[in-house]
Amino acid sequence: MSATFDDSDESKPYATDPEWADVIPVQQYEGVEPIAPIFYTEEYKDATDYFRGVVKTGEMSPRVLKLTEEIIHMNPAHYSAWQYRYRTLLALNSSLEAELELMDSFAIQFLKTYQVWHHRRLLLTALRSVDAAARELAFVARALRTDAKNYHTWSYRQWILAHFNDEDRLWPGELPWVEELLEEDVRNNSAWHHRFFVVWQSGVRRGEVDREDVLRRELAFTKEKISLAPNNPSAWNYLRGVLDHTHTPYASLTSFVQPYTVAAAPGPTDDSVVDLENPRPSAGAELPCVPALEFLADIYEAEGGEATPKAVQIWKSLADERDTIRKKYWEHRIKDALHGSQ
Amino acid sequence: MTSSGLRPTPVDGYPSPTSRLQIATEDILRAHVPTSGTPPVLNRNLHLQFLLRNLQQGFPERYTSQDASQPWLIFWTLQGFSTLGIGLDDRTKRRAIDTILAMQHPEGGFGGGPGQVAHLLPTYAAVCSLAIAGKPGPGGGWDEIDRAKMHAWFLSLKQPDGSFKVSSDGEVDVRGLYCLLVCATILNIMTATLLAGIPEVIASCQTYEGGFGSASFGEWAFGEDGQSPDYAAPRPTLGEAHGGYTFCATAAWALIQPYVRLYASSPSPNLSLAPPAVNMRSLARWYAAMQGGRAELGGLRGRTNKLVDGCYAWWVGGGAAVVAGMLKEMDEARSIVGECVAGDVDAKEGEGEEAKEEGWEDDDVDDSLFDRAALQEYVLCAGQHAAGGLRDKPPKHSDAYHTLYCLSGLSVAQHQVIPNTSRRIALRSSWDSAKARGREGSGMSLSDDQLSFSDGLRRESFVNALSWLEEEGTEIYVGGAVNRVNATHPLFNLTVTHTEAVMAHFYGQSLPIRRPTSRPRRKPPTA
Numbered sequence: 001m002s003a004t005f006d007d008s009d010e011s012k013p014y015a016t017d018p019e020w021a022d023v024i025p026v027q028q029y030e031g032v033e034p035i036a037p038i039f040y041t042e043e044y045k046d047a048t049d050y051f052r053g054v055v056k057t058g059e060m061s062p063r064v065l066k067l068t069e070e071i072i073h074m075n076p077a078h079y080s081a082w083q084y085r086y087r088t089l090l091a092l093n094s095s096l097e098a099e100l101e102l103m104d105s106f107a108i109q110f111l112k113t114y115q116v117w118h119h120r121r122l123l124l125t126a127l128r129s130v131d132a133a134a135r136e137l138a139f140v141a142r143a144l145r146t147d148a149k150n151y152h153t154w155s156y157r158q159w160i161l162a163h164f165n166d167e168d169r170l171w172p173g174e175l176p177w178v179e180e181l182l183e184e185d186v187r188n189n190s191a192w193h194h195r196f197f198v199v200w201q202s203g204v205r206r207g208e209v210d211r212e213d214v215l216r217r218e219l220a221f222t223k224e225k226i227s228l229a230p231n232n233p234s235a236w237n238y239l240r241g242v243l244d245h246t247h248t249p250y251a252s253l254t255s256f257v258q259p260y261t262v263a264a265a266p267g268p269t270d271d272s273v274v275d276l277e278n279p280r281p282s283a284g285a286e287l288p289c290v291p292a293l294e295f296l297a298d299i300y301e302a303e304g305g306e307a308t309p310k311a312v313q314i315w316k317s318l319a320d321e322r323d324t325i326r327k328k329y330w331e332h333r334i335k336d337a338l339h340g341s342q
Numbered sequence: 343m344t345s346s347g348l349r350p351t352p353v354d355g356y357p358s359p360t361s362r363l364q365i366a367t368e369d370i371l372r373a374h375v376p377t378s379g380t381p382p383v384l385n386r387n388l389h390l391q392f393l394l395r396n397l398q399q400g401f402p403e404r405y406t407s408q409d410a411s412q413p414w415l416i417f418w419t420l421q422g423f424s425t426l427g428i429g430l431d432d433r434t435k436r437r438a439i440d441t442i443l444a445m446q447h448p449e450g451g452f453g454g455g456p457g458q459v460a461h462l463l464p465t466y467a468a469v470c471s472l473a474i475a476g477k478p479g480p481g482g483g484w485d486e487i488d489r490a491k492m493h494a495w496f497l498s499l500k501q502p503d504g505s506f507k508v509s510s511d512g513e514v515d516v517r518g519l520y521c522l523l524v525c526a527t528i529l530n531i532m533t534a535t536l537l538a539g540i541p542e543v544i545a546s547c548q549t550y551e552g553g554f555g556s557a558s559f560g561e562w563a564f565g566e567d568g569q570s571p572d573y574a575a576p577r578p579t580l581g582e583a584h585g586g587y588t589f590c591a592t593a594a595w596a597l598i599q600p601y602v603r604l605y606a607s608s609p610s611p612n613l614s615l616a617p618p619a620v621n622m623r624s625l626a627r628w629y630a631a632m633q634g635g636r637a638e639l640g641g642l643r644g645r646t647n648k649l650v651d652g653c654y655a656w657w658v659g660g661g662a663a664v665v666a667g668m669l670k671e672m673d674e675a676r677s678i679v680g681e682c683v684a685g686d687v688d689a690k691e692g693e694g695e696e697a698k699e700e701g702w703e704d705d706d707v708d709d710s711l712f713d714r715a716a717l718q719e720y721v722l723c724a725g726q727h728a729a730g731g732l733r734d735k736p737p738k739h740s741d742a743y744h745t746l747y748c749l750s751g752l753s754v755a756q757h758q759v760i761p762n763t764s765r766r767i768a769l770r771s772s773w774d775s776a777k778a779r780g781r782e783g784s785g786m787s788l789s790d791d792q793l794s795f796s797d798g799l800r801r802e803s804f805v806n807a808l809s810w811l812e813e814e815g816t817e818i819y820v821g822g823a824v825n826r827v828n829a830t831h832p833l834f835n836l837t838v839t840h841t842e843a844v845m846a847h848f849y850g851q852s853l854p855i856r857r858p859t860s861r862p863r864r865k866p867p868t869a
Binding site: 026028029032033034035036037038039040041044048052055056074075076077078079080083086087114118121122148149151154155158159162163165184185186187188189190192193196197200201202203228229230231232233234237238240241242244245282283284285286289324325326327328329332 | 355403416584648
């Protein structure tokens with residue numbers, strides 16, 4: 001009965017298949033000599049002619065599921081086939097769990113297609129099951145092993161978390177998981193964004209009501225990651241994001257930032273005491289680093305008055321020497337600080 | 343170019359998968375750094391042949407993946423010709439119009455091909471293709487667009503939080519929002535009903551990095567019923583800041599400014615709320631940060647810690663051009679408010695001569711946020727494929743998408759198209775409100791109050807879009823003027839000429855003659 005999983009006869013064209021004899025195929029262009037046409041395979045042309053045929057009559061049947069599956073295999077970006085498939089599944093009261101299983105292989109094969117992820121979202125919405133949502137998180141984690149920064153996969157995970165919003169089953173694993181990912185690649189910006197999403201953007205997680213505490217934890221975490229690789233913009237952007245979000249002045253991090261704005265001191269430092277609040281740059285750090293200089297200039301700019309020239313001096317050194325590709329931007333900052341509205 | 347200028351991205355002795363890929367890519371790109379003495383050349387004829395082959399003969403089988411993007415294939419090709427300064431013959435225009443019109447959905451909008459469901463993205467590509475190839479009158483394509491149905495279809499996609507699905511049962515994201523706003527602006531169907539909530543949606547998609555993610559999660563604040571919204575509830579961003587989405591959100595934000603301003607100045611149901619705001623400072627910072635170093639030939643990346651790619655020459659370069667234009671406009675508005683409170687705006691013309699004497703920065707006629715010459719080098723040295731067409735990066739093949747967006751990126755790096763104050767004044771003074779109202783396309787009936795609001799919105803949308811002009815005298819041509827491509831309007835990615843013609847038609851306006859404007863420059867731009 002399950003036409004969806006029937007892979008026999010797959011090479012037989014619809015045009016000669018007696019099972020499809022009652023459907024009138026619809027050509028794509030009638031009476032038009034199309035410009036910039038695509039040279040389809042016969043197989044694709046045949047299938048899409050019959051797809052247009054069933055759409056025209058509004059047929060929703062098991063064989064339509066088979067047809068749309070074939071089209072999607074040949075072109076996973078065919079959003080109309082996806083949409084028609086989804087409506088047919090609902091109309092036939094088909095098992096959405098079985099569909100989700102079928103989708104597992106699709107998603108890995110067509111990771112970069114919008115539709116495979118959106119289709120899952122429609123299925124999950126219809127299923128209304130936290131169990132299914134929890135399985136999805138595991139599935140997404142597997143998919144990200146193949147492509148750690150896949151945009152659709154990440155935004156799908158964030159949608160799952162927010163839509164089902166389950167404090168017992170879904171949220172608790174997120175932070176440890178993100179930390180694992182950042183352990184593997186401290187420059188994975190998608191993971192940093194996910195951390196921001198989990199910690200700051202989606203309400204307050206259980207056990208995180210004390211926001212001062214969360215702020216201290218996040219600053220300590222980020223500083224530690226910066227000390228490992230000070231030229232990593234993802235970590236600095238997260239740091240800025242946390243400070244902006246909590247309205248914490250950048251100046252509160254002056255003593256942390258300072259060592260990153262000067263050339264590394266040769267040999268061991270005088271500090272016999274390790275300052276846990278302010279981890280120092282690692283031995284391999286290439287210093288001074290641009291993000292730290294930029295950060296320090298922002299501190300000076302916010303201070304204003306006599307500190308403004310110090311900010312300007314840093315921007316000039318960035319524009320003329322250390323980050324010349326962004327000369328225009330640094331000059332814009334100078335102009336803004338000297339003549340801006342502040 | 344000194345070797346120190348080509349130093350690799352610092353890894354701090356702490357390699358990771360990202361840094362390994364980055365360094366490997368820089369090793370490939372470094373081989374394409376231009377040597378002094380041989381200026382890079384745009385292989386114009388090869389690219390024209392590539393475009394012509396796609397247009398006349400068609401696309402090979404691997405483009406089946408674009409079967410649901412047929413208006414895009416046409417737009418990429420037609421706008422590629424426009425950018426290279428090539429006009430189309432009548433037969434080609436005719437075929438392009440017929441092909442596009444075959445994709446118009448009976449219930450409004452355009453699909454990715456004939457018989458496909460209407461979708462916001464191909465609708466943008468279809469409308470812009472018709473802007474290039476079409477004309478008024480029967481069979482000209484423009485008057486065959488069913489604007490009332492398109493507007494009704496737009497409304498059918500609207501969500502309780504003000505966002506839009508890209509198609510019935512489709513996903514929500516800012517690409518769709520941008521495509522919708524372009525169509526509504528060009529076609530004179532910008533209604534208050536359509537725009538309600540859009541500013542809040544755009545603002546909620548800005549991430550902590552300054553750029554924009556794909557969408558925001560609206561369910562906590564606006565449930566399915568849309569009743570009694572909780573404006574204080576979080577609307578988290580889905581996905582990190584990304585070049586494609588950031589372009590769409592930035593240009594959408596620029597297109598909706600007339601509505602934001604009118605809405606702020608009219609009695610609002612939500613007076614207790616601060617108007618939605620985009621942080622332009624962090625946005626400008628994000629755009630600037632996307633430019634790769636010298637070892638990456640100054641190409642643009644789409645996300646923090648990702649690789650440069652020729653297509654971001656447009657998405658990030660074009661978006662940065664929009665921000666630069668908006669910042670300039672804000673600067674001017676400030677100085678007008680500050681220095682000329684009750685005076686005539688016209689009196690500000692020519693002002694600035696004294697200001698130029700004050701400091702070094704006013705010598706600079708270049709308002710851009712990125713290194714325009716370096717970006718041109720990327721497109722010319724890494725983006726061109728020897729067999730014609732342009733690409734992501736070596737050693738990849740060229741394709742229709744990268745060909746247009748590399749050329750568009752080259753264009754925004756060569757030219758500056760920004761809001762022009764005197765043009766804005768001229769457009770306002772020649773505005774014919776009755777004609778524009780008569781050409782309104784949504785077909786919605788409005789009360790008297792709404793009529794005056796929508797008259798204002800219509801005029802300002804028109805003026806806002808068409809006040810963007812090329813700032814003469816600010817061109818930079820790496821490799822010399824022989825590499826010149828046409829300027830493109832950063833809000834639409836059409837030439838200013840095409841934008842003017844199609845909008846003049848749909849708003850029933852005759853446009854004032856454009857006078858070349860230029861700011862004096864002290865030294866010729868160098869490349």
